[in-house]
Amino acid sequence: MYENPLVMAYMGDTIYEQYIREFLIRSGVVKIGDLQKRSLDYVSAKSQRRHLERLENANFLTEEELDIVRWGRNAKGAKTKHADIVTYRLATGLEALIGKLYFDNKNERIKEIMEFIIGEE
Numbered sequence: 001m002y003e004n005p006l007v008m009a010y011m012g013d014t015i016y017e018q019y020i021r022e023f024l025i026r027s028g029v030v031k032i033g034d035l036q037k038r039s040l041d042y043v044s045a046k047s048q049r050r051h052l053e054r055l056e057n058a059n060f061l062t063e064e065e066l067d068i069v070r071w072g073r074n075a076k077g078a079k080t081k082h083a084d085i086v087t088y089r090l091a092t093g094l095e096a097l098i099g100k101l102y103f104d105n106k107n108e109r110i111k112e113i114m115e116f117i118i119g120e121e
Helices: 005-026 032-043 045-057 063-073 085-103 107-118
Strands: none
Touching (some): 005 032, 005 063, 005 107, 032 045, 045 085, 045 107, 063 085, 085 107
8 A cells, every 4th residue: 555656646635635625615615616616726736736846945845755755756647638747747746745644644744734735825
């Protein structure tokens, strides 16, 4: 399980999206269409790439976390029709990080990363 970055990204995607959905609902967005539209600012591959680059530029991630991002980014996975391959792989790297942190029971670190991402607005 832990040896497969795509499995970690699969789990990370779920956790990441749950944080975003909860944030949007708690911030008062209650119409489904609005929730879907606003969530794209966070959960699309393009936005995940942007958030990952913000984390990197702010030196927010540890070297170990950056290694996990690279591990996820370099995994051979499915192709997407909604983003270029570089963007897709960077998004996968972020998701792999969240998934790996989850399985390592580092929930407080996930919270810190997600608060950084959400705090952009």
